[in-house]
Structure formats: C-alpha cells, structure tokens
Amino acid sequence: MTKTAPVLGTRALNRATLDRQLLLRRADLDAKSAVGHLLGLQAQNVKPPYYALAARLDGFAPEHLSRLMADREAVRIVTMRSTIHTHTADDCLTLRPLVQPARERELGLFRKGLDGVDLDRLAALARKLVEDEPRTMKQLREALLVEWPDADPQALGLAARCRLPLVQVTPRGLWERSGQVALTTAEHWLGRPAEPAPTPDDTVLRYLAAFGPASVKDMQTWAGLTRLREAFERLRPRLVTFRDEKGVELFDLPDAPRPDPDTPAPPRFLPEFDNLLLSHADRTRVVPPEYWGLAWQGNQAHRTFLVDGFLAGVWKLREQTLVVEPFGTLTKAQRTQLTAEGERMLAVMHPDTSYDIEFGTVRS
Template sequence: MTGTEPVLSTRALNRATLDRQLLLRRSPMSALAAVEHLVGLQAQEVKPPYYALAARLEGFTPEELSGPLGDRAAVRMVTMRSTIHLHTADDSLTLRPLVQPARDREINYFRKGLVGVDLDRLAGIARELVEAEPRTMKQLREALSAEWPDADPQSLAVAARCTLPLVQVTPRGMWGRSAQVSLTTAEHWLDRPSGPAASADATVLRYLAAFGPASVKDMQTWAGMTRMRAAFERLRPQLLTFRDENGVELFDLPDAPRPDPDTPAPPRFLPEFDNLLLSHADRTRVVPPANRGRTWQANTVYCPFLVDGFLAGVWRILGDALVIEPFGELGRAQRADVTEEAARTLQVMHPQESYDIRFGTVIP
C-alpha cells in the first residue's frame, strides 16, 4: 500500500456492498442465478434463504427456490465458516473441496474424542452408510460408534461431516415441507463426481463481486479460511485498491459498481444469519457501532432490518403479527417506508395468510 489510494467512506462501502448484494434495488435475475452470484446463502434454518431472496429479487416466490432444490440444481451443505449454506449444484462440487483445509482444522478440535480412529477408514465407512441410504446424524453416530465404541460419538459424527461433502437431502429445505436432516454425499445426490476445488484466485474475484470492496481479512472472515493474502497479491495487478477510513487496504474489481454514497437505500427485511452481516471482518459498513451485537441474545438470533442501508432494528413474526422493533427513533417517512416493506415481505412470503404489522418488542 502506497498511502495514496482513494479513501472510501463507510457510506460509500455501504452502498457498494448493498448494490452487489442486490439490496439497493431488486434484481430481475432468477433465484438460482442470485444464489450463484451471492456465492451461496446462509441456510442454518430452512426459511432464511427464502427471505434473503425475497428481499433481493423482483417477482420472487418461494417455489422459485424450492424447485431447484427438488430438482437437485441446488443443495444445502456445510461450506463457508463451517455453517450450512445453500449453493448451486455446480458450486457445491467445487467450493466444498476449497474449504477442506478449514474442515481438517476443525477435526483437530475433536482429536481427544478420536483417539485410535483412522480417519480414512472412517470416511470410507461413513460414505458407504450415507450412500446406501440417507442417514440422520443420530444414525451416523450410532453406526460409527459400533465401529469405534471407545471414541466419542459426537466427535465421530463431526469427523464424518468434515471429511465428506455431505448434503441435506430433500424435502428438507423446501418451502412448506417438513423433514428432519438426512445426509448423503454430494457426489451421490448429484450423480457426478466433485470437481477440482475452486481456485483461491477465482473465489476472491467472486467474493469481491458479491461483497466488495473488501480487505484480505474480510474475505477470510466470509470463507472461514486463512492464508488468503497470497491470492490477493497474485491478483493485485488486475484489481483496484482503496483504503477505508481506518487506513485498511481494500481490493476491488475495476468494473464493479461503486454508487454515490448518497444513493437512496430503501428499507429491507433480512433473515437471521444473512451473509450481509457476517461476511466482513469489519462490519461497520452495515452495522453502526452502537448497534453491534444487538441482533442476538443468548442463543437466539433475530431477523434484522435495514433503514438507509444500515442495521436499524429487528423483526419477527409473532402469532398473528409481524412485529418491528427499531433500535432508535424512526422519522414519520421512515416508519411509513418500513411498514410498506414489511407488508411486501408478507405478501411475497405468506400470500395466503393474514398478519398485522405493528411496532413493538421483539427481543425480550
């Protein structure tokens, strides 16, 4: 860094990120194209990916995502940050191998429970089990414990999840359907082998297209990986560099959108765990310092909403109402815009149901 790079303000970073996240204006792209562009959606629970796309796409319906899941054009599996993501089938076969080093490190945390366990043999047995028929984690723990009765059952299951590219089979993840988590391998579910791992360089470019401008630490936070500096350095000649207001070096694609910081940003209702709030080491581009940590309490995570592009409160459907809890005072126009966006969210996601919209308390 030379110290002469242009400085991007927090608002400039906010607007650039919102634009790439399809949150500055709704996109006409398909659900599957959006999942690919966003390099997957956080999917710890069933509903969040649907709400994530409802906030981002024009004309979206839940069936537009359930369809690809049912057709096996999209899958749910552990990838970034060791969390469940919903990916296109093609991405699942290349991104999962990319993050394998992180999964190997994860196994190390469970070594005490894996004394005497040959991980290659465990992977082979686990693969045979889940490819014979999809298995729940409980079934996998019990079967592996029969092979290694002295090992910790939970550690055995974690090792299987970390060594194999396990996907959640449908109907799990489909809108309006209910099913426990059952697992098989991506190769078996998709009837094709895993491709070679996506290159670090190509993944950096995709990350910047969806989350940039960003620092090396930002990208590592999103991926749950380390040692990505070398990829950024290889790409430096074809990237632009900036600094944030704290002097941190940021990288970006030359032709990526960087809107005027004063570009209007309409309210948006997001699901819990939305990647917008989880994919940067420095989250101030979306989360004001005063609101840091306010979307969760104990083990409960609440759905955030944005006003003027920044985290402004939380929301939740409670009984017969969508309840909105702002973190600060909303002006009359802002309150009206937030209410209108809440009504749109309900119309898209629950067109056959009737809910009130009210401002109140979401977090006890």
C-alpha cells in the first residue's frame, strides 16, 4: 500500500457497499441474476432470502425465487462461514469446493466423537445413502451409527455434512410450502458433477463487485477462509487501493461504483442474517458502533431496517401488525419514509393480508 492511497470515510464505504448490494436503489434484475451477483443469500431460515430480494429488486415476487428452487436452478447448501446459503446451481457447484478447506478444518472440532471412523468410507457410505433417496439428518445419523455404533451420532452427521456437498431438497425452501430438511448431494440433485474449485482470484473479484471496497480480512470474514492475502497480491495490478479511516488497506475494482457519500439512501427492511451485516471484518460501514450487538440475541438474529443507509432498528410481524422498533429517535420524515417502505414490503411479500404498521419503543 502506498502512503498516497486515498481515504474512504465511513459514509463513502456505506454508499459504495449499498450500491453493490442493490440497496441504494432497487435493481431491475431477475432473481437468479441477483442471487448470482450477491454470491448467494444467507438462509439459516427459509424466509430470509425472499425478504432479502424483496428489498433489492424491482418487480420481485416470492414465487420468482420459489420457482428457481423448484426447477433446481437454485439450492440451499452449507457454504460460507459454515452457514446455509441459497445459491444458484452454478455457484453451488463451484463455491462449495472453494470453501471445502474450511469444512475440513471444521471436522477437527468433532475428532473425539469420530474415533475409529474412516472418514473416506463415511463419505462414500453417506453419499450412497442420500443418493438412493433424500434423508433427514436424523435418518442419516441412524444409518451411519449401524456402521460405527461407538461414535457420537452428532459428529457422524456433521462429518457427512462437512465431507459432502449436501443440498436441502424441495419442498424445503419453497415459499409457504416448506417441508422438513431432507438431504442429497448437489451433484445428484442437479444432475451434473461439481466443478473444480474456482481460483480464489476469481472469487475475490466477485466479492469486491458485491461487497467492496474491502480488506483481505473482510473477504476472509465473508468466506470463512484464511490465507487469501496471496490472491489479493496477485490481483493488485488490476485493482485500486484505498485506506479506511483506521489506515486499513482496502482493495477495489477500478470501475466499480463509489457514489458520493451524500447520495440519499432510502430506508430498507432486511431479513435476519442478511449478508450486508455479516460480510466484513469491520462492520462500521453499516453498523454504528453504539448499536453493535443490538441486532442479535444469543445465536439468533433479529430482522433489521436501515435508515440513511445504516442499521437503525429491528422489526417483526406480530399477528397482522408490522412492528418497527428503532434503536434511536426517528424524525417525522424518517417515520414517514419507513412507513411507505414497510407498506411496499408487505404488498410484495404478503399481498393477500392486510397489515397495520406500528412504531414500538426505542430499543437499547
């Protein structure tokens, strides 16, 4: 990094990231193109990917993503950060191999419960079981216990998940039709073999297009991978560099959008586990320091909303009311804009139900 690298302040980083996340203005993209551009949507629960796209796309309807899932053009699979993501079929077959080293490291957490277990044999047996017919994790554990009765059942199931690219078959993941989790391999479900893992360099470029400008640690946080510095260094001649206000080096694509920091950012309602809030080591570009931790309770995340581009509170649907709970005081204009955005979100996601909108007390 040269000493003359320009500094990007928090608002500049915020507006650049919002633009690439399709949150500065809604994009005229189909659901498949958006899921691909965003490198997947975190999907610990079934509904978040649908709400994530509703916030980002013009003309989106839940059946658009549901149809992709039913047609096997999109799938739910464990990838980045050992969490379930909704990916396009193409990304499922490439990004999962990319993060496989992290899944192998994850196996080390369960070694005690896997004493005497041949992991290659386990993977081969698990593959046969789930490709014969989709299995729930309970069914898979029970079948593996027949072979290794002294092993820890949970460890056996997690080992299968780490070793194999297991996708959740439909109807799991379909809008308002979701069933229990049943698993088979990505190759079997999609009818084609996995691709070779993409070079980290290719994924660095895609990450910057969706989340940049960003540091090496930012991308490592997003991917759950380590040792990505070499890829950034190889790409340095093709990239531009900046510094944040703490002096951290940030990389970016030369022609990527970096809007004026004063560009208006409309309010947006986001689902729990939205990748906007999870994909940087330094989250202050979206999360004000005084609100750190307020969007989480234990291992559960709240649904959140943005005001002026930054995390500003949480929301929930309670019976037939959208309850908006700000972290701080909202102006009258901000409440009016949030109400309008809430009405739009409800019309997209729940067109057949009438909801009231209520502002709750300030949370702290």
